[in-house]
Amino acid sequence: MTQTPPTAPVLACDAAVLDTARAAIARLDSHLIGSEWVAGRAEPIPVLDPATAAQIGEIAAGGADEIDRAVRAGRAAFEAPTWQAMPAAERERLLLRLAELVERHADELAAIETLDNGMPFPAARAMGVGSAISAIRYNAGWPRRLTGESVPVSVPGQWHGYTTHEPLGVAALIVPWNAPLAITANKLSAALAAGCTVVLKPAELAPMTGLRLAELVLEAGFPAGTVNVVTGLGAAAGAALVSHPDVDKISFTGSTATGQTILRQSAHDLKRVSLELGGKSATIVYPDADLARAVPGVAMGIFGNSGQVCAAGSRLFLHDSIHDEFLSRLAGFAAGLKVGPGTQAGVAMGPLISAGQRARVMGYIESGLDEGATLLTGGDTPDSPGFFVNPTVFVDARPDMRIVREEIFGPVLTVQRFGDDSPEVLAARANDSVYGLSAYVWTSNLGNAHALARRLRSGSVKVNGSGMEFALPFGGFRQSGIGRENGRMGVEAFTETKSVMIGW
């Protein structure tokens, strides 16, 4: 009997690019300390393609020893005249050169992100690599603009009073797996723009673009030791970095639970700490919203990157008068989303990062059903060895349910209704969360937009759209974090302010 050979799937990117990405993943199995790639000494950690569950590489499992060497390299580089005396314009030039290299290798980096993290190639290209380039270019503008103030002094005498922003020293950058390249490039370029040196600890579940970026940092010509990378588990490499006495600053993005641990661990020597943590962001849709834009906006706000987005709009509030129509359009949109490996053309939603994350999300879906919410769509997993979950929408959600209160970090939307509530009442319902990262409003009424923008207790409020603007500060109220990334604040977070008074 003859068998028809399976048709090869149409790829979202060039096959040669995928080969280059695979070769990079196989090559990048070491730590970067100073300008040397240093092999690991412990049992390596396997790297899986979440779309197939197959191993595609391995990384070194670093611990206290590698962290200590990397921090020493960072300190030596920080104190070296090459870095201390480097003109601000030269730091700017190096950062712009790095952005250029990221742009030149954009397809390869996106393909690495797709294989390592699972996100669809077009999203990895636009949001992952595109954001990384924007962030680096934006931060490259700061070395020459990080000015202090000249301050009128009122104490008796003749004084000149002014402030300066001095780099903190060695910065530990600890990043999550959900948007590894964009987050790493943003933190790294802000730290370098401020004049710090860094030790990067990528997420063990998606470490590869961070390592490839480090290669490009060397190629760009940054002095040895300005950027060091130690891969490994959070409890080993991450914890050693947080407790290292010669680290001046921790810039962490990840879960609220780990953020709390880091804050406790860094208390004994009062390290400067920025925390970008979890969220449970509300989306409010008024009846006057442009539904043709709002439906895909809301859908991709929770299904984009399979819901593994800190600022995902996971709690939807719909006005009674549009509730049914909106949901029928949303269900239609979700049904049209192709779920599959991010390397394949037409795929809009890739897998979750790991079997553990899929089990966690499925556990939340079960709890939603147990607590009485109704599934509008999804709630299941496609038949595949990869870690996929179908786009899921729960209606009849109540504010006391776990699916409404807790961050799921998966493609699960909960829907609640509102009537002719005042902005105060509606904002209070949206604010009923321990988190406060982002909030979204869809309306064509400027009064609603301003009233809610003022009352929503979250670090960002976006009306009629979403997206990351690197010139605007980003961060959380309440348990969504401490401090801000992006904008002037994002670079100043890597500095200490000094006040100077000179009498004459």
Ligand code: NAD
């Ligand atoms: P996680 O907290 O498990 O891990 C994040 C990083 O911390 C990883 O590199 C991990 O190895 C490391 N780590 C773990 N334990 C550590 C410890 N004890 N000491 C030092 N480092 C340690 O988070 P995750 O699962 O990788 O990422 C998902 C979470 O990240 C979600 O909660 C999401 O909301 C959040 N997140 C927030 C933002 C934001 O900007 N606010 C952005 C992306 C993701």
